[in-house]
Amino acid sequence: MNQATVEFRNVSKQYGPQGAVVDLSLLVPAGDICVLVGPSGCGKTTSLKMVNRLVEPSSGQVLIDGQDIMKIDVTALRRGIGYVIQQIGLFPHQTVAENIGTVPRLLGWPRARIQQRTEELLDLIGLDPARVRNRYPAQLSGGERQRVGVARAMAAEPPVMLMDEPFGAVDPIVRERLQNEFLRLHRTLGTTVLFVTHDIDEAIKMGTRVAVMQQGGHLAQYAPPTELLAHPASDFVSRFVGVDRGLKRLSLLRVADVHLEPGVVAHVGEPSQSARHRALESESDWVLLLDKGEAPIGWIKTVELDHAQALTAQDVDASSPLVHHETTLRDALSMLLTSLVQTAVVVDDQGRYLGTLTLDELGLAFRSDPAPQSAPVP
Ligand SMILES: Nc1ncnc2c1ncn2[C@@H]1O[C@H](COP(=O)(O)OP(=O)(O)O)[C@@H](O)[C@H]1O
Ligand SMILES: [Mg+2]
Incomplete structure (x- = not known):
């Protein structure tokens, strides 16, 4: 070069x-x-x-x-x-x-x-x-x-x-x-x-x-x-x-710079009770439903997971913004503020689930200041 x-x-x-x-x-x-x-x-x-x-x-x-x-x-x-x-x-x-x-x-x-x-x-x-x-x-x-x-x-x-x-x-x-x-x-x-x-x-x-x-x-x-x-x-x-x-x-800053939470997820076809069990264990009010190809469908309230059937897309109560590694935190924040769950769902280029981004994690990344570093002095 x-x-x-x-x-x-x-x-x-x-x-x-x-x-x-x-x-x-x-x-x-x-x-x-x-x-x-x-x-x-x-x-x-x-x-x-x-x-x-x-x-x-x-x-x-x-x-x-x-x-x-x-x-x-x-x-x-x-x-x-x-x-x-x-x-x-x-x-x-x-x-x-x-x-x-x-x-x-x-x-x-x-x-x-x-x-x-x-x-x-x-x-x-x-x-x-x-x-x-x-x-x-x-x-x-x-x-x-x-x-x-x-x-x-x-x-x-x-x-x-x-x-x-x-x-x-x-x-x-x-x-x-x-x-x-x-x-x-x-x-x-x-x-x-x-x-x-x-x-x-x-x-x-x-x-x-x-x-x-x-x-x-x-x-x-x-x-x-x-x-x-x-x-x-x-x-x-x-x-x-x-x-x-x-x-x-x-x-x-970009989503890639932030620690992602694994989140509580369930898959289409899974028995409702097992998803409920996991959600209660991690004290989570919401469970993210994924399809068979790991693509997010939406959120189900933990309290709604009390039926006996296998989970389907019809169970979903709320959706949430999808973000990518390249999304800036400014854009992610503005999406988070307007979504009911206040959690963004991070997916890869194929739309597969990677993790969730919460306001707390976003705040943490923001507050971890870059150390004052002086520019090279000639
Ligand atoms: N050829 C010139 N003769 C006299 N004064 C100049 C000349 N070129 C620039 N200046 C003055 O030098 C200062 C810096 O100008 P300049 O470098 O063009 O500023 P900037 O690009 O930041 O707007 C200004 O006060 C301008 O009036
Ligand atoms: Mg000039």
């Missing part, structure tokens, strides 16, 4: 007397997505542009894989860095394919290889090559243009990508899709990414590490998202992440 570390070492940028970025030190490990987030004017764009030398630091150093970028030829440097900004920069008089092939052409790749790479990337970003490769940017939707922008930046597999509010100009639904696509793409390509946004929700979703910046160009905190939410380092960070930081943390 093509990836490199990026390090800011005591980097400052002055415009006149005013500091745009002040003494910034942070290390982005290879393959991470580092999100720079903060209010408008706090120095995010300036920091990003110091990585590809669109802006030169007044003092301090930026290093890629340990090498001072001021000692690298600027053209070579920029070819190794993908750059995506809002609304830009697709060349309007070039087709989608020509746009994506820009850097590979500059690098002198053979035509066949460029063509193959272009088709591959269009597939990866979910655009049908046959449909879009010969179109011009004006013939695409906003979301499609932004996807092509990302594909163009990634074309030569640069070890570093800089993205400045890349999804800021599209509507919320398209934005969510672009974010998810990008995260998927990143899992296959593994590039080191510096990503700028002013939106804390986007930062928490996209970042493996989040750098919160503050007015005046100061770094307020640099930490993985869960730690940022559990332990904001200052009042500013705490206000910036918002009063609902608890709920935000729940959206970072």
